[in-house]
Structures are given as C-alpha cells and as structure tokens.
Amino acid sequence: QSALTQPRSVSGSPGQSVTISCTGTSSDVGGYNYVSWYQQHPGKAPKLMIYDVSKRPSGVPDRFSGSKSGNTASLTISGLQAEDEADYYCCSYAGSYTPVVFGGGTKLTVL
Amino acid sequence: QLQLQESGPGLVKPSETLSLTCTVSGGSISSSSYYWGWIRQPPGKGLEWIGSIYYSGSTYYNPSLKSRVTISVDTSKNQFSLKLSSVTAADTAVYYCARLRDMTTGDYWGQGTLVTVSS
Numbered sequence: 001q002s003a004l005t006q007p008r009s010v011s012g013s014p015g016q017s018v019t020i021s022c023t024g025t026s027s028d029v030g031g032y033n034y035v036s037w038y039q040q041h042p043g044k045a046p047k048l049m050i051y052d053v054s055k056r057p058s059g060v061p062d063r064f065s066g067s068k069s070g071n072t073a074s075l076t077i078s079g080l081q082a083e084d085e086a087d088y089y090c091c092s093y094a095g096s097y098t099p100v101v102f103g104g105g106t107k108l109t110v111l
Numbered sequence: 112q113l114q115l116q117e118s119g120p121g122l123v124k125p126s127e128t129l130s131l132t133c134t135v136s137g138g139s140i141s142s143s144s145y146y147w148g149w150i151r152q153p154p155g156k157g158l159e160w161i162g163s164i165y166y167s168g169s170t171y172y173n174p175s176l177k178s179r180v181t182i183s184v185d186t187s188k189n190q191f192s193l194k195l196s197s198v199t200a201a202d203t204a205v206y207y208c209a210r211l212r213d214m215t216t217g218d219y220w221g222q223g224t225l226v227t228v229s230s
Contacts, residue, residue, distance in 0.1 A: 034213060034214065034215050034216075035215070036215045036216050036217070038158070038217070045207055045220040045221065045222055045223050046150075046158065046207070046217065046220060047220075048216065048217055048218050051212070051215070051216040051218075052216070057218060089157065089158050091158075091160075091215045092215060093213070093214050093215050097174060098173070098174055099160075099163070099171050099214045100148075100160035100163070100171075100173075100214050100215055101160070102157060102158045102159065102160060103157070104157045105157040105158070
C-alpha cells in the first residue's frame with residue numbers, strides 16, 4: 001500500500017481536461033510544499049512534469065498544472081492530447097524519518 | 112546535457128547483494144546542492160524510493176529498506192552506487208538512478224535497469 005493515494009485510473013477525450021488527485025496527510029502533502037508529479041510512458045523512465053506543487057520544468061507544456069489544498073495535491077491536464085496517455089505518479093517530501101513517498105500511480109487513458 | 116546510466120548484473124541470487132552503479136556524464140557529481148538517488152519499480156507496479164545521497168555525502172534511506180541499503184559516491188569516477196543486501200524475489204525491479212534538485216524533484220533520470228532475483 002502506497003503512502004499517497006491516487007485513483008487507479010482516469011480518462012478523458014482529446015481536448016478535455018482531467019484532474020488527478022494525490023491524497024496524503026499533514027505529515028507529507030499537507031505539511032510541505034514539496035510535491036512533484038511524474039509522467040511515465042510504458043518502458044520509459046519517469047519524466048518530471050511538476051515540482052514544488054505547481055512549478056513546471058522548462059519544456060513541459062503549460063497544459064500541465066499543479067495545485068494543493070490541505071492534504072491533497074492535484075495535477076490538471078487541459079487540452080488532452082493522445083501523447084498524454086501514460087501513468088502519472090505523485091511524490092511528496094514526508095519529513096526526516098521517511099523523506100520521500102510516492103503515490104501508487106494513475107493510468108490516464110485518452111479516449 | 113546531463114546523462115545518467117545504470118550498470119550492474121541483471122540477475123542476482125537470493126540472499127546475495129545487489130550492486131548497481133550510476134555513471135553521470137555531462138556534469139559533475141560534486142555539483143553543490145544536488146541529491147543523487149535510487150528509485151525502483153517492480154514489474155507492473157509503482158515507484159518506490161530507495162534512498163538518496165547529498166553532494167556532501169549525507170545519506171537518506173527508505174526506512175523499510177534501511178537495514179539492507181548502502182548508497183555511496185565516487186567523485187573520482189563521477190559515479191554513485193547502490194548496494195542492497197540479502198535480496199529476495201521481492202527485490203526484483205527496474206532500478207533507476209536520478210539527479211534530484213531536492214529530495215522529491217528528479218530532473219534527470221537514467222533509463223533504468225532490470226534486476227531479477229532468482230536462483
């Protein structure tokens with residue numbers, strides 16, 4: 001069982017928006033502004049899409065955005081494209097004892 | 112452009128020690144303020160953080176693996192390494208190395224290497 005809870009799957013049609021949630025506790029997501037999101041295509045390494053809750057690395061389309069409310073972080077993808085179909089993982093800092101925790105991953109299907 | 116490449120045996124026997132090396136090119140592993148980490152992914156499952164080492168040498172481990180894990184850096188070779196002892200079939204996974212801006216922000220990743228634990 002993962003430390004952070006994500007929906008197993010979400011789906012959307014091209015052009016639509018989808019939001020993936022990542023629920024933790026006040027000891028991880030709620031306690032720090034260190035939440036990252038990764039995209040992973042089959043057989044590939046994870047790719048950083050969002051860091052520090054809402055910052056986008058250079059080269060990541062602005063269709064990807066991140067936010068946080070309380071103990072839940074969210075990744076929103078607007079204007080869905082076929083190439084967005086992938087697994088998405090959230091990751092949070094969780095303090096000095098268990099510094100890094102991942103969510104279980106969400107499979108995004110573009111219909 | 113920074114590149115990371117994992118290397119090591121693809122097959123390890125149960126109870127033995129898994130040893131992997133990550134070679135960094137295109138930049139110095141001694142660069143200040145970066146962590147260097149190992150993350151694994153069992154077949155068909157999610158990501159699991161194994162541990163990280165700061166450029167200063169400080170190490171941080173997943174408590175569930177801490178008793179079996181050692182991460183070290185060899186600045187002369189621009190490499191960092193993972194050792195996981197007393198492996199079982201549950202340690203079968205793709206192992207990734209990554210550069211981390213902070214503990215959770217992996218901006219450069221290796222391609223991953225599959226390690227199978229089997230006799």
